[in-house]
Amino acid sequence: MASVPTFQILPVSTILRARLLPYPGRVLAQVGQKVSPSDVVADTSLSRKHILIDLAEKLQQPSQKVDAFVRVKRGQQVAKGDLLAESEGIFGREVLSPTAGRVAALGGGKLVLETGRATLEIRAGLAGVVSEVIEDRGVLIRASGAVVQGVWGNGKLDAGVLLSLIDQPEDILEASRLDVSLRGSVILAGHVADPAVLKNAAELPVRGLVLSSLSPALVTAARQAPYPILLLEGFGRRPMNGMAFKLLSTNLRRDVALNAESVDRKKGLIPELFVPLPFNQEPPPSPIFDKFAAGQTVRVISMIYPGKIGTLTRIPDDLAILPSGVRAKAAQVRLESGDEILVPLSNLEVLG
Amino acid sequence: MPVSLVEGNSLLAIDIGSVTTRAAYFDVVEGQYRFIGMGSSPTTLAAPDSNVAVGMQAAIESLQFMIDKPLLDENGHLAIPSQPDGIGVDSLCATISAGEALKAVLIGLLPDVSLKSIEKIAQGAGIQIVESFNTNDSRNINEQLDAIFKSSPDLVLIAGGTDGGATYSIQKFLELVGLASYLLPESRRPALLFAGNKDLKKQVIASMKNLASGVAIAPNVRPVADVEDLAPAQRQLASLIVSLRQREMPELADLSALCGSPVLPVAYNQGRMIRFLSSYFDTGRGVLSVNLGAASLSFGMAFGDDLHLNVFNQYGLGTPLARLLAHTTLEDLARWFPLDLPPETLRDYIYQKSLYPAFIPSTPEELAIEQTLVRHLLQLAARDSVARLPAQYRSRTGLLPAMQPILASGAALTEAATLGQKLLMLLDGLQPAGITTLAMDQNNLLGMLGAIAEQNSLLPVQVINSGALAYLATVIAPVVNNVNYGTPIVRAKLIRNDGSESETEVKMGALQILQLESGQTARLQLRPLLRADVGLGPGKAGEIDVIGSSLGIVIDARGRPIRLPAEPERRRQLLSLWQNRMGG
Numbered sequence: 001m002a003s004v005p006t007f008q009i010l011p012v013s014t015i016l017r018a019r020l021l022p023y024p025g026r027v028l029a030q031v032g033q034k035v036s037p038s039d040v041v042a043d044t045s046l047s048r049k050h051i052l053i054d055l056a057e058k059l060q061q062p063s064q065k066v067d068a069f070v071r072v073k074r075g076q077q078v079a080k081g082d083l084l085a086e087s088e089g090i091f092g093r094e095v096l097s098p099t100a101g102r103v104a105a106l107g108g109g110k111l112v113l114e115t116g117r118a119t120l121e122i123r124a125g126l127a128g129v130v131s132e133v134i135e136d137r138g139v140l141i142r143a144s145g146a147v148v149q150g151v152w153g154n155g156k157l158d159a160g161v162l163l164s165l166i167d168q169p170e171d172i173l174e175a176s177r178l179d180v181s182l183r184g185s186v187i188l189a190g191h192v193a194d195p196a197v198l199k200n201a202a203e204l205p206v207r208g209l210v211l212s213s214l215s216p217a218l219v220t221a222a223r224q225a226p227y228p229i230l231l232l233e234g235f236g237r238r239p240m241n242g243m244a245f246k247l248l249s250t251n252l253r254r255d256v257a258l259n260a261e262s263v264d265r266k267k268g269l270i271p272e273l274f275v276p277l278p279f280n281q282e283p284p285p286s287p288i289f290d291k292f293a294a295g296q297t298v299r300v301i302s303m304i305y306p307g308k309i310g311t312l313t314r315i316p317d318d319l320a321i322l323p324s325g326v327r328a329k330a331a332q333v334r335l336e337s338g339d340e341i342l343v344p345l346s347n348l349e350v351l352g
Numbered sequence: 353m354p355v356s357l358v359e360g361n362s363l364l365a366i367d368i369g370s371v372t373t374r375a376a377y378f379d380v381v382e383g384q385y386r387f388i389g390m391g392s393s394p395t396t397l398a399a400p401d402s403n404v405a406v407g408m409q410a411a412i413e414s415l416q417f418m419i420d421k422p423l424l425d426e427n428g429h430l431a432i433p434s435q436p437d438g439i440g441v442d443s444l445c446a447t448i449s450a451g452e453a454l455k456a457v458l459i460g461l462l463p464d465v466s467l468k469s470i471e472k473i474a475q476g477a478g479i480q481i482v483e484s485f486n487t488n489d490s491r492n493i494n495e496q497l498d499a500i501f502k503s504s505p506d507l508v509l510i511a512g513g514t515d516g517g518a519t520y521s522i523q524k525f526l527e528l529v530g531l532a533s534y535l536l537p538e539s540r541r542p543a544l545l546f547a548g549n550k551d552l553k554k555q556v557i558a559s560m561k562n563l564a565s566g567v568a569i570a571p572n573v574r575p576v577a578d579v580e581d582l583a584p585a586q587r588q589l590a591s592l593i594v595s596l597r598q599r600e601m602p603e604l605a606d607l608s609a610l611c612g613s614p615v616l617p618v619a620y621n622q623g624r625m626i627r628f629l630s631s632y633f634d635t636g637r638g639v640l641s642v643n644l645g646a647a648s649l650s651f652g653m654a655f656g657d658d659l660h661l662n663v664f665n666q667y668g669l670g671t672p673l674a675r676l677l678a679h680t681t682l683e684d685l686a687r688w689f690p691l692d693l694p695p696e697t698l699r700d701y702i703y704q705k706s707l708y709p710a711f712i713p714s715t716p717e718e719l720a721i722e723q724t725l726v727r728h729l730l731q732l733a734a735r736d737s738v739a740r741l742p743a744q745y746r747s748r749t750g751l752l753p754a755m756q757p758i759l760a761s762g763a764a765l766t767e768a769a770t771l772g773q774k775l776l777m778l779l780d781g782l783q784p785a786g787i788t789t790l791a792m793d794q795n796n797l798l799g800m801l802g803a804i805a806e807q808n809s810l811l812p813v814q815v816i817n818s819g820a821l822a823y824l825a826t827v828i829a830p831v832v833n834n835v836n837y838g839t840p841i842v843r844a845k846l847i848r849n850d851g852s853e854s855e856t857e858v859k860m861g862a863l864q865i866l867q868l869e870s871g872q873t874a875r876l877q878l879r880p881l882l883r884a885d886v887g888l889g890p891g892k893a894g895e896i897d898v899i900g901s902s903l904g905i906v907i908d909a910r911g912r913p914i915r916l917p918a919e920p921e922r923r924r925q926l927l928s929l930w931q932n933r934m935g936g
Contacts, residue, residue, distance in 0.1 A: 268399020
């Protein structure tokens with residue numbers, strides 16, 4: 001049975017998160033190891049600049065004879081001016097390395113030098129314990145605490161103390177409210193429409209922003225921000241849902257891990273805020289639902305109205321005719337206000 | 353009775369879409385193949401399932417319920433062939449469009465010849481072109497190497513050289529690709545399709561088999577300079593795409609093993625079906641099929657065997673919306689929005705919808721925005737597709753060439769609230785000119801039928817004949833230049849088979865309906881005024897047979913292209929008026 005879409009706003013849960021390299025590298029953590037959000041658990045490096053050197057041409061030798069003249073091995077680091085190859089004899093020639101780098105390939109009378117190799121580090125992103133090592137790729141980290149998932153992240157992660165600049169779920173964050181007392185913290189706030197907010201936050205700097213929503217005009221700036229930005233509701237002016245607002249408001253001044261990775265449904269990557277909490281006994285992990293059912297707490301997704309939380313009360317057998325006139329398989333949902341509405345199943349997420 | 357009817361009666365077709373997986377059942381009824389029913393379930397490529405077989409199983413279970421026939425055995429396995437007790441199905445085929453767009457580097461010798469040919473193949477397969485090289489490339493070898501490295505392609509498509517012609521330049525490019533592959537981590541090495549000078553085939557295999565993640569060789573797309581032969585390479589690419597998909601969806605191997613024909617991408621199968629229908633309908637005009645999905649919009653035009661298929665990943669109605677404003681402006685989009693809401697509402701919607709590709713418009717406002725988007729995406733795809741057509745099919749006006757019929761699919765179109773909404777979205781989006789018939793591929797069958805055609809050529813014909821496509825209406829869209837709104841441009845007389853007649857004078861700017869009940873046939877006499885072209889040539893009168901629908905016969909005299917008033921309130925009134933004219 002296919003699972004249904006879920007979202008997590010959980011005051012207590014045990015979560016398992018994969019922290020993996022996009023391509024093979026070194027895993028630096030071990031099973032059972034305690035990690036903090038900033039710990040590097042895996043790294044790798046990849047060069048994006050290459051220099052092809054035609055040794056045969058420079059030595060003026062047939063390519064099949066060049067191997068005998070090569071003075072470096074594949075994988076070897078070389079400095080600028082190091083000897084790469086030399087031919088013998090009275091008219092012998094030398095080929096020197098034009099720059100520092102690593103010999104990436106050799107053969108056919110040619111040599112490829114890699115330069116500017118960049119290291120990619122994968123950080124733990126949250127405080128927990130390594131429960132599994134995936135060879136050459138990374139680790140699975142197990143942690144217990146409160147989780148609030150969002151709908152969009154700018155691809156960055158960090159950790160800090162959670163402070164609030166939101167009094168009501170529908171608040172708008174003004175740039176003037178960002179002062180020096182917030183430096184180094186993760187800030188919980190409402191809607192942001194002013195680019196000065198993102199700029200001021202970078203200048204402080206903050207460790208992250210957890211927002212209800214963002215103006216689409218600021219998406220590019222948000223992606224370029226040096227700190228993580230997590231949107232709980234999405235784009236356009238959208239108030240924070242009551243559950244997230246309450247849960248986060250009760251966890252202020254705690255250390256939190258903000259993982260604003262980009263959503264990747266294939267890999268199950270959802271941006272989230274995690275609040276590690278001490279437990280004598282590990283709380284159970286959140287369940288996976290294989291179908292919609294009465295009694296489930298659901299989020300009603302809307303494009304132009306605020307998202308709502310409610311309880312699924314009934315799924316009629318027949319297709320429903322929605323207020324738009326479209327026919328769809330739908331569910332009856334009782335909202336927190338007590339109102340009952342009909343919602344297409346496609347527009348529901350179950351609280352996991 | 354044809355052999356295929358004796359040997360395998362029932363057939364199950366699976367379509368693994370980016371959002372929805374569909375399972376369709378076909379069987380023989382009274383000696384003819386019929387579409388019996390459809391089941392669907394969300395595609396389960398994403399976590400936590402991360403296995404498309406889960407969604408397939410759910411779609412088949414839903415289908416069993418719909419057709420009241422067990423297809424799965426007591427262990428939950430698909431019973432194939434069907435068992436004596438009636439459980440199961442005789443044969444299976446599948447098609448797929450789920451998965452991220454694959455990235456490709458294209459290599460050709462001349463930019464307007466082999467590179468152009470390989471580009472058409474990539475565009476028809478929904479591949480994202482991340483880099484291209486030709487002999488005019490001014491970058492040095494190191495820059496070219498870094499460009500391939502940086503783009504990290506899934507595929508490299510190479511064409512170039514006529515058969516028996518020069519090989520040196522292509523060999524240099526092969527060396528470049530081989531070197532780049534060698535330097536990439538093994539898990540990220542691209543697959544390679546070579547469709548160039550046939551003299552190089554052995555060398556390509558020998559040099560690339562250990563460096564590429566897969567090597568496919570196709571006949572030369574340009575065997576001689578002035579001949580283009582894309583079909584064999586398109587087929588090879590389709591197979592290669594599925595073998596790449598199999599890396600992220602290993603469960604496709606089990607599906608392939610059960611299928612009576614290879615699992616191929618839905619775009620390829622749809623293209624095959626459009627080409628077939630163009631020959632089958634033989635109207636002397638092209639056949640257009642447009643499929644607007646969450647991940648992409650495919651736009652295929654076939655003129656006999658000549659297929660021009662484009663898959664636009666940037667015009668999907670789901671996740672790609674986040675980047676839509678890189679391809680158009682909010683002002684252009686908002687021009688088609690009938691509600692008096694700020695344009696920012698549209699902007700917020702498209703970004704939010706990109707987060708929820710499966711979202712169904714629930715309120716009238718959401719529906720109005722969604723349908724505005726549909727119109728504009730169709731306009732963009734039509735514009736780009738027409739621009740890519742060879743000169744022989746393009747008109748000076750840039751309008752869509754004459755198409756008969758136009759087939760549309762995709763949930764936003766097929767599941768619109770009313771027939772009038774469906775028709776008007778297509779008319780506003782595609783703006784066909786002349787005489788055409790529009791129909792809905794209500795169950796997204798075309799791709800499946802294209803897949804079935806590989807193992808059973810009879811079934812698609814009989815299913816199409818049995819009315820699997822839902823007829824919307826016949827539309828006459830006159831084209832006339834420099835005529836003021838309100839000026840009469842066509843006189844139309846409808847002579848029904850029951851002898852009744854109605855006559856009307858159509859004015860420029862009008863959207864007029866001639867009542868003709870569903871299924872009723874009639875003769876329609878068209879007499880253009882002021883050299884208007886009703887599809888018979890400028891100023892030419894004529895008579896055509898028409899079939900009625902619940903929308904009647906539509907004369908769309910709004911002009912081509914449709915010019916909307918600049919004043920917002922007037923524009924909104926007009927958009928609402930047109931929708932009301934179509935029954936809301």
